[in-house]
Amino acid sequence: MSPPHAFYVTTPIYYVNGRPHVGHAYTTIAADVLARWHRALGAPVKFLTGTDEHGQKVLDTARKRGMTPEAHCDDMVAHWKAAWVPLGIQYDRFLRTTDADHVAVVQDTLTWMWERDLIYRSAYEGWYSVVDEAFVTDKDVAEGKYDESQLQRITEVNYFFRMGRYQQALLDHLEANPDAVRPASRRNEVLGFLRRPLEDLCISRPLARMPWGIPLPFDDAFVTYVWFDALLNYLTATGWSPYPEKAAPDWASWWPASVQLVGKDILTTHAVYWCTMLLALGLPLPRTLFAHGWWTADGHKMSKSKGNVIDVTRLTEAFGADAVRYFFLREIPFGGDGAFSYEGFLTRYNADLANDFGNLVHRATSMTERWLGGRVPPLGALDDREHALVALAQRAATTWAEQIPELGFGRALEGVWELVRAGNKYIDEVEPWRLNREGDTPRLARAMRMSLEVCALAGALLESVMPAKAAELLARVGAGGSVIASEAIAGRSVLAALPEGAPTRFGDPLFPRFTEMPALIAEMLSTPQEAPVSETPPPTTPPEVAAAPERAPDKPQITYDDFAKVDLRAGTVVAAAKHPKADRLLVLTVDVGEASPRTIVAGIASKYAPEDLVGRQVVVVVNLAPAKLRGVESQGMLLAAGGQDVLALVTVDCAPGQSIK
Numbered sequence: 001m002s003p004p005h006a007f008y009v010t011t012p013i014y015y016v017n018g019r020p021h022v023g024h025a026y027t028t029i030a031a032d033v034l035a036r037w038h039r040a041l042g043a044p045v046k047f048l049t050g051t052d053e054h055g056q057k058v059l060d061t062a063r064k065r066g067m068t069p070e071a072h073c074d075d076m077v078a079h080w081k082a083a084w085v086p087l088g089i090q091y092d093r094f095l096r097t098t099d100a101d102h103v104a105v106v107q108d109t110l111t112w113m114w115e116r117d118l119i120y121r122s123a124y125e126g127w128y129s130v131v132d133e134a135f136v137t138d139k140d141v142a143e144g145k146y147d148e149s150q151l152q153r154i155t156e157v158n159y160f161f162r163m164g165r166y167q168q169a170l171l172d173h174l175e176a177n178p179d180a181v182r183p184a185s186r187r188n189e190v191l192g193f194l195r196r197p198l199e200d201l202c203i204s205r206p207l208a209r210m211p212w213g214i215p216l217p218f219d220d221a222f223v224t225y226v227w228f229d230a231l232l233n234y235l236t237a238t239g240w241s242p243y244p245e246k247a248a249p250d251w252a253s254w255w256p257a258s259v260q261l262v263g264k265d266i267l268t269t270h271a272v273y274w275c276t277m278l279l280a281l282g283l284p285l286p287r288t289l290f291a292h293g294w295w296t297a298d299g300h301k302m303s304k305s306k307g308n309v310i311d312v313t314r315l316t317e318a319f320g321a322d323a324v325r326y327f328f329l330r331e332i333p334f335g336g337d338g339a340f341s342y343e344g345f346l347t348r349y350n351a352d353l354a355n356d357f358g359n360l361v362h363r364a365t366s367m368t369e370r371w372l373g374g375r376v377p378p379l380g381a382l383d384d385r386e387h388a389l390v391a392l393a394q395r396a397a398t399t400w401a402e403q404i405p406e407l408g409f410g411r412a413l414e415g416v417w418e419l420v421r422a423g424n425k426y427i428d429e430v431e432p433w434r435l436n437r438e439g440d441t442p443r444l445a446r447a448m449r450m451s452l453e454v455c456a457l458a459g460a461l462l463e464s465v466m467p468a469k470a471a472e473l474l475a476r477v478g479a480g481g482s483v484i485a486s487e488a489i490a491g492r493s494v495l496a497a498l499p500e501g502a503p504t505r506f507g508d509p510l511f512p513r514f515t516e517m518p519a520l521i522a523e524m525l526s527t528p529q530e531a532p533v534s535e536t537p538p539p540t541t542p543p544e545v546a547a548a549p550e551r552a553p554d555k556p557q558i559t560y561d562d563f564a565k566v567d568l569r570a571g572t573v574v575a576a577a578k579h580p581k582a583d584r585l586l587v588l589t590v591d592v593g594e595a596s597p598r599t600i601v602a603g604i605a606s607k608y609a610p611e612d613l614v615g616r617q618v619v620v621v622v623n624l625a626p627a628k629l630r631g632v633e634s635q636g637m638l639l640a641a642g643g644q645d646v647l648a649l650v651t652v653d654c655a656p657g658q659s660i661k
């Protein structure tokens, strides 16, 4: 087998005009999971993150604090670094744009480009957006895309990078490489952008207007502009230099980057500015530039100015790092947007971690302890039910190995949870307590061994997402971790990997259940917020209904935040049958864009025959806590019109998994 390729993953470098919040943590957690996973595969890994310290915004913030920009940056960097520790972020380099090696790379790049006429000097008049640290086009301003109070009209001499020259080469590259920008919808956006004329890029600021930057080596009256400086950080960390004699010998083993993660807000600066800079430097483009979506709170992208940021450190203190890491990767498909709410977090925590996962681990270890002396029992010959569990385990491991490199975190996790739920179902069905009562020791041993094996595989797969809990779990079920992890990550079936006789340990719940919001969060929520979030969508007046036949009593008014807790997704009914025990109910199998379809029990038998439903597109509440309806667990609910008697299902015309607001 050939050795795994070097894996280089980057996050954006974050502005130090504020502290880290959930949005920043999201990108960084995703990068950390990729880095840990590739390290576990044995690949050489470089994981880069850091801080973007130059520019007007940071200078303004420092001045407001009455500090020099240097002192302000040092102070803020300490907060950024400190935030990543409890979250278990294991970066290989934390780059500050004020680091000496980075300043040298930026200045050498400027010189190299200047010598080759890739940079020129010219007068420029235009609108400058302080928020975006960029000149913006007259057209975008006329179309109202920018807040005019944040714009300045500026005429000045500056230096420009001949970006427009690389428009066609970039288009050709993106067309030939479908994975260069992902997801596909974002790639299309970039292609659309590139079909309009591409201007050159202003890369400087006169020192007199904005002194907080890296001086241009060929004109000390100017500093370089924030993006030109910041984007080069990805090369600095590899040891690259435009002058080969200055470059680190191994820099080319790291470039091109394997995955560069960005939020959708900074896609253009990466897909266009960064990629054209690379083309001008004669360097290959990143293998994948992945733009994920935004986390919103109160219906808005989290931002310091809106006052709606979710403090990730407090969330971590309240629920633990591994729960935070799990939630963000599981809750929404990577690439989509997500609405954060504490209630949503609590619900998923209790359902997936305390109930499904915690329960399985608790049952496996406590029964092994009680009846089998706390040692991994022998396995023996498997029956059909156990072979089915092995097959499911195989599928979870394969899905994981396929999905993680594709950034399909949600699908990978769903595969593990399918196995976890099957593990619980297996215990329900084999009834180890009965086997113990009947003195059927070989079958009891097999049942507990299978349960421990399912825990071990789940733990091994989850190591990159939940490093601390996975290690704890593996220790409890008698696995050193190493054998299982290497087998599991290779996508091979492993439900026979535990060393027989190894001691198991039954301890406190891995994920204690919260019956109410943890005090740390509850206290914060009960403290009135300083400023109301601006731009809250105005309440809409519902259209008048001429003659409402069966109007339900009005419910109390709710906030947008209340509504946003309901996770509605498009689904396709793939199978439908009568409920074995209730005439009123149908049991539906509905694809909601996850690794496997859900079972949904719906009270619609009076209106629909099962055969009418297959292929129908429906709207599903996917975050409703599962409930057993006459013995069949329903994993969600369909939306339908009508009261006690259903009149019609709500249907929708889009792909399964699409979220609905």
Ligand code: MSP
Pocket: 011, 012, 013, 014, 015, 016, 022, 023, 024, 026, 027, 052, 230, 231, 233, 261, 262, 263, 264, 265, 266, 293, 294, 295, 296, 301, 302, 303
């Ligand atoms: N300094 C630039 C990036 C330069 S990279 C060469 C910058 N910094 S930032 O502090 O504003 O952070 C931007 C990144 O943080 C986003 O692109 C995204 O990765 C992440 N997020 C910030 N807020 C976010 C949400 N509300 N939701 C999801 N991610 C968000 O831009």
